[in-house]
Amino acid sequence: MNYSFSNRIAALQPSIIREILKASSGQNVIPFSAGNPAPETFPIEAIRTFTQSILEQDPVTALQYGITEGYAPLRDTLTTHLKTGFDTGKASDELFIVSGAQQGIELACKVFCNEGDTIICESPSFIGSLNSFRASGANLVGVPMETDGMDIGKLEHALQTEQNVKLIYVIPSFQNPTGFTTSLEKRKAIYDLAKKYGVMILEDNPYGELRFSGEDVATIKSMDDEGLVIYVGSFSKILSAGLRVGYVLAPSEVVQKMVVAKQGEDVHTAMLPQILAHKFMTEYNYAEHISSIRAIYRRKSALMIDKLQEHMGESITFTQPDGGLFLWCDLPAHIPMLDYAKTAAAEGVAVVPGTAFLVDENEPCNAIRLNFSTPSDEQIVKGIEILGQVLHKF
């Protein structure tokens, strides 16, 4: 059979970057290329206890069909958590549960974008979201990231010149892949431009609570008097990634459409993980747990930075993030980045070529992304040493 795939799916091309990642996915490779939370951040003992108690006390709710909007007690708890902790959420907003933040991002696109409509993205940005938008047939326009967020002048230029712009997609805190945090001024500017041009903002905040230095910056959603912001959060980095529980806070009218679209995708998010997330938020020492995760990432980030300075300090520049899971390293101009990544993989260290995160992979970019949450401390020490050796070979 000669398959005739839909245009949006047929257009997705396997990229050279994915080939590099495949080549470096072996068991003995040091995984600076991943984005997994550190396994020691999973509250395993509590998950055991909570799961047992759920399956003793009310197994049928955990195992039967649920409603698409999600487990009501979890929705209520999250609504309160966002309001009291981050002043985020108005009376006109509603919160519903999704199967990981990725689904919230995909649904926002589905609900607002016809094929060919434009989404303005930070460039570089999270590859999972970019690929999801591409699979939906959206047209992506990148706005360069600066250390304090998108280039606002270029954002306004894009809003003025691009056709059918429906969403501005941003990861304001400890961005993936750069680790940059968008300043309060730029958050306000982005919101004001969205209002001026009548475009929705998709605020993706999976790392928001993982700040290990500096002060919290207000969410864009907290400024949302006009109902312009779809806010997406996740349990993946604070409880468990494999449970696939995230949430969306957005104007009720938008949530109603997203819920109908979700129903057609997976009916509802698995119940046992939802009830588990609820117990985690209400019966566990949530604040202390978050604080312990922050301490782990503070240590790992500092260790990686320390080793980078030791082995490559004079040659490269890199972010010193205030939270999240990633560092963004600019290689010297004379080093061919893709060759560097390939050689590093051959030497047993996987990194992600920065071009993977660009809206247009063919644009120039001489950076690599390093993840410090997945590797062990020993792997960080050894891996950065190897990256230094590879650098000096070039």
Added chain:
Amino acid sequence: MNYSFSNRIAALQPSIIREILKASSGQNVIPFSAGNPAPETFPIEAIRTFTQSILEQDPVTALQYGITEGYAPLRDTLTTHLKTGFDTGKASDELFIVSGAQQGIELACKVFCNEGDTIICESPSFIGSLNSFRASGANLVGVPMETDGMDIGKLEHALQTEQNVKLIYVIPSFQNPTGFTTSLEKRKAIYDLAKKYGVMILEDNPYGELRFSGEDVATIKSMDDEGLVIYVGSFSKILSAGLRVGYVLAPSEVVQKMVVAKQGEDVHTAMLPQILAHKFMTEYNYAEHISSIRAIYRRKSALMIDKLQEHMGESITFTQPDGGLFLWCDLPAHIPMLDYAKTAAAEGVAVVPGTAFLVDENEPCNAIRLNFSTPSDEQIVKGIEILGQVLHKF
């Protein structure tokens, strides 16, 4: 903000039927309108034991990110199960895990259909699938169901006259909503027509193992020498609906595209439910469990049929299904079906108007769908008595 939703989402209209269902969703209503598996079919004790053992033995695999294709041991077990139990699956096929069968159905549409492309459906058919196709912007064409499957002449006529037909969507065994099973002859005819016109078949088989009388009929996928069939299965009716685990068996080339599309939707299906499904298939007495579910539904179906005959036998006609969860009841021509359903709801019995399942809800249909898996035996006895009283009022 005046939201401008995408065309496919904006076109979704709340239907009169959903309003009836909402009105009849109260706590004290007898739920003949549902499609939930009977809670007594959940192997709760085994789920407790397996979950505990998973979280003791390998918690990190259950809680960490997994690959999009799914948990490898579960994929292998299901591949073997389909091959040995149902002669279903060729060397050129591949199996991957989805977040419930609904996701497999949605992904098939996403991968093959551009907006406006046509999907030929049985009419009536499963409302969840129809709404998912609608939310993707597909054009639906219904082919009337007969007691032994689609009207084959009308199917061929549709294949000849409709533009851009990409999928034929069928539920061959104990169809939702009719309970009809497509005969072997018609399965062959549907396959031959798909081959002749170069169209893919989407075979949805959530109830396949729930046969409580008669002999198994070969799956359409078992005839698939040309790689035309996407087969979708589910754990919802044999293990737990709330865990959201299903699977897709399709030609590898198709699976690769569906996996990319799935990645953009939810990255992967929740790991703990996948590992649980694997343990259920390999460490539990699967055959005995299926046999016990069949016995429960055999009894419930017989009870409902018995009561229908007692209270309304002379007035209505209904299916006597060989499996699944549903009966389809044709009301006498003089009874206005929607009024009947509304009155029944007011009297405390929820049924689904048959029009809900039509490709075009405005077509004539004087049937209702009755579910016998959700209500208790007592509710079946009382509910059918009330439905009889309501009928005699008209």
